[in-house]
Amino acid sequence: MTHPQDLSLRQQADAIRHGDISAREMLDATLLRLKERDNDINSTPVVFDELSQAQISQAPAGPLFGVPITVKDMYALPWRAARNGTTYNLIPASASGAYRNLRDAGVIVIGIANQHELGIGTTGVYSAYGPMANPWNPLNCAGGSSGGSAAGVAARIVGGSLASDSGGSTRLPSSFCGVVGIKLTYGAVPYDGYFGAATTFSAPGIVARDGGDARLLTAALLQRPLPQQSGSGLRVGVVRDPFWNDVQPEVHEACENALALAGWKAIDLKIENLELAGAAFLGRLIAEAGIPSREVLSSVSAPTRALLLAGLLTSARFVPRADRVRAAVRYSLASAFDSVDFLAWPTAPATAPSLEEPWVTLPSGRVPVDVPNVRQASLANLTGIPGVSIPVGLDASQMPIGLQLLGPWGSEARLLDAVEHMERASDRRFVNLTPPLAR
Amino acid sequence: MSNFEEWASATFRHEEIDFDATDLALVELIYGGALHQLEMLDRIDLDAFPARGIDLRHAPKAS
Numbered sequence: 001m002t003h004p005q006d007l008s009l010r011q012q013a014d015a016i017r018h019g020d021i022s023a024r025e026m027l028d029a030t031l032l033r034l035k036e037r038d039n040d041i042n043s044t045p046v047v048f049d050e051l052s053q054a055q056i057s058q059a060p061a062g063p064l065f066g067v068p069i070t071v072k073d074m075y076a077l078p079w080r081a082a083r084n085g086t087t088y089n090l091i092p093a094s095a096s097g098a099y100r101n102l103r104d105a106g107v108i109v110i111g112i113a114n115q116h117e118l119g120i121g122t123t124g125v126y127s128a129y130g131p132m133a134n135p136w137n138p139l140n141c142a143g144g145s146s147g148g149s150a151a152g153v154a155a156r157i158v159g160g161s162l163a164s165d166s167g168g169s170t171r172l173p174s175s176f177c178g179v180v181g182i183k184l185t186y187g188a189v190p191y192d193g194y195f196g197a198a199t200t201f202s203a204p205g206i207v208a209r210d211g212g213d214a215r216l217l218t219a220a221l222l223q224r225p226l227p228q229q230s231g232s233g234l235r236v237g238v239v240r241d242p243f244w245n246d247v248q249p250e251v252h253e254a255c256e257n258a259l260a261l262a263g264w265k266a267i268d269l270k271i272e273n274l275e276l277a278g279a280a281f282l283g284r285l286i287a288e289a290g291i292p293s294r295e296v297l298s299s300v301s302a303p304t305r306a307l308l309l310a311g312l313l314t315s316a317r318f319v320p321r322a323d324r325v326r327a328a329v330r331y332s333l334a335s336a337f338d339s340v341d342f343l344a345w346p347t348a349p350a351t352a353p354s355l356e357e358p359w360v361t362l363p364s365g366r367v368p369v370d371v372p373n374v375r376q377a378s379l380a381n382l383t384g385i386p387g388v389s390i391p392v393g394l395d396a397s398q399m400p401i402g403l404q405l406l407g408p409w410g411s412e413a414r415l416l417d418a419v420e421h422m423e424r425a426s427d428r429r430f431v432n433l434t435p436p437l438a439r
Numbered sequence: 440m441s442n443f444e445e446w447a448s449a450t451f452r453h454e455e456i457d458f459d460a461t462d463l464a465l466v467e468l469i470y471g472g473a474l475h476q477l478e479m480l481d482r483i484d485l486d487a488f489p490a491r492g493i494d495l496r497h498a499p500k501a502s
Contacts, residue, residue, distance in 0.1 A: 186495035200495060273488075279479040286473065291454070298457060306465030312454065313447060313470055314477070321480040324488035327499070334498045384495030409498045 004029045009067060009159030009213035016066040023056045023066025027108060030068040034110070034157050037437060040138045043152035044070050045129035046112035051079055055108045064220055065106030070113040070161045072146050075099055076193035077109060084195055085117035085127045085145070088296050097190025098162055098204045098221060105220035113161050114148030115169075117300050119195065119202075120289065120308070121145060122172045122373040123358040126301040131355055134177055135435035136399050140352040141369070143173025149207040150177040156209075156438040160217045163205040164196055167285065168347075168377025170205025171389040175347035175402025178391045178433055180214045180419060181207045185409050186384035188222055199288045201281075201381040210431045211419030214388070218412055226413035231262075231421025234341040236405075237269035243345030243376060246364045250395040255346045255403045258392035261425045262418075267340055272332040274379075276325045281378040283322030286311040330383045337408040342418065347389040347402035348373055380406050388415045390422055391430045400433070443467050 004012060004026050015021045031049060038044055048055075052068070059065055076082045076096045081089030095103070102109075114132040116124050124132040124147025132147040134140040135155040142151040149161035150173035163170040165183035174181025183205045196202025206221060208214040219226045236259065238244065244252060259266055289311050291297065297305055336343065349372040350360035360369045380387040386409070389402040403422075407415045423431050440448070444463050447470075451458045491499070 188496065200493075276479060276483065279476045282473060283477055283480055286477075291456075294456065302461055302465060306462060306469050309447075309451065309456070309458070309462060309466045310470040310473060312456075313450060313466070314473065318477045318480050320490070321483060321485075321488075323493065324485070324490055325480065325483065327491040327493050328488050330493065330499045337498075384497075409496065 003033065005033050005156045005159065008210065009208060010216055012067050012159055013064050013216070023059070023108070024053070026066055027052055027056065027068055027110065030110060030158065037155050037157055040437060041133045041135055041142065041151045041155055042130050043114055043132055043142070043148040043155065043157060044111040045114050048109065048111055052108050052110045059106045059108060060104060062104060062106035062220070063216065066108060067106065068108045068110045068158050069102070070111050070149060070152050070158050071099065071109050072113045072149055072161070072163050073115050074119060074164050074195040075162060080112070082193065082195060083128070084119060085115045086296055086299060087128045088299070091193055091195065094193045096193025098194055101189060101221050101223050102162060110158065113146065113152060113163070115146055116144030117304050118292065119145040119164070119166055119169060120304050122168060122370045124173065125355055125358055126304055133355060134352050135437040136178065139354055140399065141176060141355055141358050143176035143352060145169040146205065146207065147173045150174045150179055150181060153179045153207045153209060154435055154438070160206060160208045160213055162221070163207050164194070164202055165205040165381065166196065166199060166202040167374045167381050170207060171347050171377055171387055171402070171404055172373050174207055174389040176352035176400065178400030178435065179207055179209055180211055180388065180390055180431070181205060182214050182218055182388040182412065182415065183380055183386055184218070184222065184412060185386045201285065201288070211416050211423055214419065215416045218416065222412065226416060228420065229417050231417035234264045234418060235339070236264045236266050237336055237340035237343040238266050239269050239271060239274070239343060239345060246362050246372065247346045247349040248351070248360070248362065251346045251350060251401050254393040254401040258403050258422060258426070259344060262422050263425065269336055269340065269343070271336055273325060273328045274332070277329050277379055277382055278375055280322040280325035280329065281382045283318035284326065286314045287316065287319045326382055333383050333385065341414065342405045342407040344403060344405050345376065347376060347404035349376055351395045351397070351399035351401060376404065385409055386412050386415060388419055390419050391433065393430055394433065
């Protein structure tokens with residue numbers, strides 16, 4: 001008999017609705033699988049055994065009634081403060097806006113998804129709960145900052161997870177772990193009880209195993225329907241430099257092949273002032289990161305502390321200039337979206353590096369993976385647009401590769417149309433790839 | 440002590456932040472890299488980049 005967590009999230013919801021399995025049986029099977037599988041990857045270090053049982057009796061009969069998910073440590077829950085990957089209660093316990101929307105759809109929150117401490121990192125190496133590992137190879141990074149969300153979904157521990165994305169934090173770990181990760185348009189969900197409320201970059205995100213599951217969870221999170229349409233015949237803007245040129249050859253090839261498979265019309269595109277976007281992102285990010293309390297600062301890893309301290313030294317003169325560039329890039333993007341439906345380039349420039357030495361070798365040289373990861377991801381955060389990472393194959397070492405699609409503001413439904421079209425065009429051979437841990 | 444170390448140390452002490460030599464070395468590396476990128480913003484022509492309102496939830500209104 002198929003384990004309930006080997007079903008898609010849609011199938012889980014249907015099975016419960018039709019009485020093929022009870023919400024309690026679903027939960028028990030999920031908690032058992034978590035205990036069996038999570039030792040190697042540390043995706044869900046905090047588990048709500050009894051509280052999740054209690055949630056079932058209170059859950060409304062929504063479209064996701066009884067479906068277990070995890071929630072990143074950036075969101076306050078009624079019974080737990082948000083800790084942002086630290087040991088400190090940083091946002092008091094409350095029903096955060098994102099949690100309320102998912103709760104109203106009937107989900108059961110079984111635990112806290114691990115994350116890179118304070119959300120400042122794309123590797124998942126540093127967390128108060130310990131590093132999170134990749135289900136495809138536990139010696140490699142799961143990614144970050146939402147590494148626990150992506151690893152748990154890839155390992156078939158849960159069918160979906162509430163993540164967040166301030167500089168690729170949903171899309172990058174999804175690429176590393178071979179799952180679908182969508183960053184929502186900025187401000188599309190209530191931000192109360194969410195760390196993203198303190199920045200102009202962060203947006204909630206959803207991690208799921210395929211486009212259909214991502215659509216179901218995203219619709220619940222947005223509290224609006226996301227009607228499915230054909231994803232064929234779309235026009236895709238390809239920005240070669242640096243997003244396609246400075247990536248590992250296997251990543252380039254897999255993403256190129258996937259685009260060809262989808263049959264979309266590819267248009268080479270230049271985005272005006274794009275060369276300044278990274279600096280604008282950095283200028284704003286440093287200003288907004290701020291400095292946490294002395295207690296928290298002394299508790300985090302040396303690299304994270306150094307990032308925060310470097311911010312303390314940085315002149316505020318860059319902020320108004322960063323905003324001028326930000327406004328200009330937004331106009332350039334809006335203009336680009338007059339001629340294409342979305343933009344496409346590799347989500348991450350390389351597959352997941354080792355936990356021990358999270359560096360990657362690219363055509364431009366050997367660098368810490370955070371630097372090119374943020375370069376590939378941050379345009380969406382700078383401008384507020386949504387984006388999604390889709391699995392498009394494996395490299396020679398059997399690590400997943402992700403293709404990123406970025407669409408105009410509010411285009412979540414269209415992006416998911418594209419994801420599902422890609423799945424059909426590839427006979428689901430990428431999205432059905434299963435990590436060794438889940439076989 | 441280099442000029443950077445003196446400046447950074449004084450700033451951190453003023454902020455009552457504990458730090459050590461490892462912190463200073465890492466901060467210098469990160470700060471140097473960030474500054475190199477941020478200085479691109481010093482060179483923009485302000486007339487070509489007017490200050491405009493930004494509503495991240497929506498596409499910018501046509502100007």
